[in-house]
Amino acid sequence: MNRKAPLDELSAAVGRIMGLLLTEEKVNDAVLHLAQGIRQAIPGSIGAGVSLLDVRGNRTSTGFTDEVVAEADRLQYELRQGPCLTAWASEMSIIVPDVATDRRWPEWSSAVWGLPIRSVLSAPLMVGQHALGALKVYADAPNIYDDGTARLLEQFTAPAAILLSHIQGTETVKQISGGLQAALYSRDLVNRACGILLARGSGTAEQALSELMTMARTQQKSLIDVCTDLVAGTAADGR
Amino acid sequence: MAFESYEPEQRHKLQAALKTGDITTGELWLRYFSIGGSAGEYEVDxxxxxxxSLPRLERDLLAMAANELLPDGKGPRAPYSDELPPMEPGDG
Structure with a gap:
């Protein structure tokens, strides 16, 4: 008899945040800015990229600073092998001193032969125990990256992973329902106002809520306005 | 007792207010939830x-939610429990 139930929206929102599903459009912006910052921070790099992967290793969004990065990445996911996939799967940083002599990903190494790529460094993006994807930088000369640059890249990963997982969450909620967020905020405000009345000696939470309703009716204000006043400490109720 | 004696009257008048204001159950529930209501949308429906049957506080919160959604001065308001004197058993 009515439109989509708000409760269903709430469950969907919570479900998506818990599962860290990706909403592609908005995450891509953040990922691109991140990639640009990484390229500037790590000397010798000709390009940087960020890939977010789902639990099966499928790429869900990506950001890259240069076409050469996009192409090298595309080949990794097409061939299902390469340093970033290994970093993601092993949850460890991967250093490739020279693509030309490295034997770990033979198909990928020969596929990128024509590209100006010799050194690669990739670090996993970890949220808790879960690898969200990988950061990577490429250089056109061998032996550019070492343990020191790996530590530097890793310094980006923790805040980046947290940022990206939060962006996913908030964007998802915004897409599902702005009204629901307002409702949750409002409900929280009412609860805080009830808490203030309880601290002043209103017997139970239900009695506190009844008291707020009486105040709203007496003052001819909305319940939210009454709660806002109370929480802001401007209530002139003289108790 | 499953229903307080004035509960049906309170419900009918709430329905009338919803109809006047063209307020859907979903809209009513969201406002009711926003101001602290604890019954689910299906219970409200x-x-x-x-x-x-809903407890008195929840019924009054529904009335308040409906009244806040109604445009000012338009049509019948939803009554609160204390505005409805209990009827004698057997009445209504």
Whole structure:
């Protein structure tokens, strides 16, 4: 008899945040800015990229600073092998001193032969125990990256992973329902106002809520306005 | 007692207010939830259809939610419990 139930929206929102599903459009912006910052921070790099992967290793969004990065990445996911996939799967940083002599990903190494790529460094993006994807930088000369640059890249990963997982969450909620967020905020405000009345000696939470309703009716204000006043400490109720 | 004696009257008048204001059950529930209501949307729907009884506080919160959604001065308001004197058993 009515439109989509708000409760269903709430469950969907919570479900998506818990599962860290990706909403592609908005995450891509953040990922691109991140990639640009990484390229500037790590000397010798000709390009940087960020890939977010789902639990099966499928790429869900990506950001890259240069076409050469996009192409090298595309080949990794097409061939299902390469340093970033290994970093993601092993949850460890991967250093490739020279693509030309490295034997770990033979198909990928020969596929990128024509590209100006010799050194690669990739670090996993970890949220808790879960690898969200990988950061990577490429250089056109061998032996550019070492343990020191790996530590530097890793310094980006923790805040980046947290940022990206939060962006996913908030964007998802915004897409599902702005009204629901307002409702949750409002409900929280009412609860805080009830808490203030309880601290002043209103017997139970239900009695506190009844008291707020009486105040709203007496003052001819909305319940939210009454709660806002109370929480802001401007209530002139003289108790 | 499953229903307080004035509960049906309170419900009918709430329904009338919803109809006047063209307020859907979903809209009513969201506002009710926003101001602290604790019944689910399906319970509220069942209450409106007379299939389910809600405690006095929840019924009054529904009335307040409806009244806040109604444009000022338009049509009948939803009454609160203390505005409805209990009827004698057997009445109504």
């Amino acid at each position: 069942a209450y409106l259809q007379g299939l389910f």
